[in-house]
Amino acid sequence: MAAWGERLAGVRGVLLDISGVLYDSGEGGGVPIAGSVEAVARLKRSRLKVRFCTNESQKSRGHLVGLLRHLGYDISEGEVTAPAPAACLILRERGLRPHLLVHDGVRSEFAQVDTSNPNCVVIADAGESFSYQNMNKAFQVLMELENPVLISLGRGRYYKETSGLMLDVGAYTKALEYACGIKAEVVGKPSPEFFKSALQQMGVEAHQAQ
């Protein structure tokens, strides 16, 4: 405990991952990871600020928070930093109109975004929606652009579900990068901008966070 006390000296806030840290997703909403419900509760009772920073891109924040609350976590939508809303900010700033290769569960996060006559592709963890037809459509949109822009919500290789390992968005992003000869822009971890935005939202400097 002394080592931890030392390590936490000067720390004012904590960023927590969600998938694989708080819970394992899967059929029926997933299962909490042992001890994590109580750990979140203890952090929230402490003097530390707490924020959740996830690369979840298959569910909207509303859906994710509902699911976690059902599992017993004290968490609200405003406490979650996720790649879909971060991407929406970028799209607006740069006047980008995306073709969305995303799961239906996260589509609501893009409700305010103009998707007509697309001039970029946003790819997220689309799960079963990573059909050949959907991948090929995204590929064709990119190939028709003079300056193809591909925005990837995270670039995870795979994640663990209760039923086993599942391919994540990063694998499919690699496929499009290779086919089009381009490099995707990653929104989400491990991008430093993404962590910075989470810290800003928490009101904590990088050196004060764990």
Next chain:
Amino acid sequence: MAAWGERLAGVRGVLLDISGVLYDSGEGGGVPIAGSVEAVARLKRSRLKVRFCTNESQKSRGHLVGLLRHLGYDISEGEVTAPAPAACLILRERGLRPHLLVHDGVRSEFAQVDTSNPNCVVIADAGESFSYQNMNKAFQVLMELENPVLISLGRGRYYKETSGLMLDVGAYTKALEYACGIKAEVVGKPSPEFFKSALQQMGVEAHQAQ
């Protein structure tokens, strides 16, 4: 013509590609590329040996040849070097039992191969069969192997169909390579072994071929 005569001096054999050279594939069997039916006929009337060397991995050689003959080409199955039969040789030599991520149209080429209790994955241009479920199954097979072996029939980025550009096997191979942290073995062009086997089958040395 003088330049061509010079260039062909010492040439004894010609390797011809099929897709995008003889014909563009697509709905209804595809369409021949202008002048190519007659060009093949002229080559066959000449003193040159002719062989067809393709990365086609969605159709069996029998199916492909039937389709080309229907379009007017003078071609037989024994004149075609294709990655699926080349892969079968490798599988047999190395005692590999593949999980097949391939199109149903090419499955017959693997009829003599033991696919029980797989210890490798063979990936080909599976087209619509590149579903998330099928990709994930191949990924899980690889992740369960101590020494994951991924054999890719070609590594093309995309090809042209009459209806537009289509993602090729290379994109999906990249996805599995990235997810598993491995490097695939490529059977097919541009692998030198593949060209060499085509030349051997034609009975011509590399410096005598075009």
